[in-house]
Amino acid sequence: MAKTTLKFRDSAAAYERLAADIRARRFAPLYLLMGEESYFIDALADLLAETILDPAERAFNQLTVYGRDTDGGQVVNLCRQMPMMGAWQVVIVREAQQLRGLEKLAHYTQNPSPTTILVICHKEKNADKRSAFYKGAAAHGTVFESVRPRDYEIGPWLTQFAASRGFALDTKAAAMLAEHLGTDITKIANELEKLAVSVPEGTKRITDSDIETYTGISKEFNNFELCKAVLARDTERALRIAGHFARNPKEHPLLVTVMALFGQFRQLFLLNYLFWQARRKGTPVPPDGELMRVLKVNNPYAVGELRQALPAWPNKRVFAILGLLREYDAKSKGINAGGAPDGELLRELLLRILLP
Incomplete structure (x- = not known):
């Protein structure tokens, strides 16, 4: 398998573009969400699950399966079913890296159903880009590749993520979070979400004192x-x-x-x-x-x-x-x-x- 040249910033930018398309209801017939960084994969899968169908339709037309509990042939059979009382059905495959017979999905990715939206969450590593499964997904759907950040890439992403939640991070506050949480952006995102609801209403800037008060991270000893x-x-x-x-x-x-x-x-x-x-x-x-x-x-x-x-x-x-x-x-x-x-x-x- 060829080594990717994609950078974390490319994944972050692609995530924002794809999330905007989903919110605008511009859907692809299938999504292959793959790579080492699970945060973007989970966030996109959750957004698709919440956006494509309304709550009443989900009970009949949205299915979530896990790779360890199923195989490629069963997923194809689910995707070939017709939706009930709606335009689409949604099939979400979580932990697809554990799916038995993943290559069986090649038959489907090369000819996806117009009434099914398939979401494949392939974590920990990329799918084989030489495979018929991957080539079909790239030709007929959307492929998203999620790359883990390096230490020096966390700061800019952290600042941007905070801005998307409506507040700015002081330089020291960002450094404290990055040091304490490392490059695990799922933990960072969760911590920022907690901060957003913990700080006083109307707060627009998070300082090192806020970090110390609401997370317990020392602003002096770091x-x-x-x-x-x-x-x-x-x-x-x-x-x-x-x-x-x-x-x-x-x-x-x-x-x-x-x-x-x-x-x-x-x-x-x-x-x-x-x-x-x-x-x-x-x-x-x-x-x-x-x-x-x-x-x-x-x-x-x-x-x-x-x-x-x-x-x-x-x-x-x-x-x-x-x-x-x-x-x-x-x-x-x-x-x-x-x-x-x-x-x-x-x-x-x-x-x-x-x-x-």
Whole structure:
């Protein structure tokens, strides 16, 4: 199977387009919703289930089956039935990656019924794009491919998702959520939905204080604040945060902290290089918009903080720190850690970064 070149942002954009078509009642005869990221697949399947038929029609003409409980031949038979007292019937196949005889659906995808809308939810991986089943779905229906996000892609999506719910997220609030919930956008979406109903009515902006109040995530002791303290060479504050992490190791795993620090020093390395290149060529430093793209940050304030910190972090030092972070990445996985707990390793790492 050919490796996909699709990016998370492409999946997110395709999701918005497809959701708009569904709300406008522009339906395809069949939908193949597939890929590693389940959030978009579930959201589209739920939207189709709620939109195609009205509540009275669903009792007679909407069927949901699960892959582990059926097979391809049975799904085809369901799709060939005629709707009762309506224009369409809807057949939704959940967990289709577990369906026995998936290729039997090729006969149907190549010649779908005009009175059935088939929704196939194929999670965890893509269907084989070389198969007759996939080719039929692509030729006669709509195929949606859902790609998991990388760490740096969560921030922009998080901000956009919040905006679609009617409120803005402060930079620190977004960073706190992303750090605490990782790249699981189902968890992120659920947390934002809870926030939307928890904050006072009329709230238009979510702050770090709101995150702390309504989710329990600390606005002082988190990787966002640790990275800021390190960037400012504030050793006392960095060690205070590290002490909190040491007392709460399950909430603050060392590996996640090392990754956050690595991302920040990687940005410093790139920024130093771009400034050196501009001096060497006698050209202006790229504008903040270009720097945001290169550094993969979604606001000019973050670029400003990095630029301000550059004199304290020459690239010779940054390069050495990147090597240190690779060393502690291995230690966080138990390699050459000598049995030291995560809290002790983090304190040791911070001292090696911050002290001359």
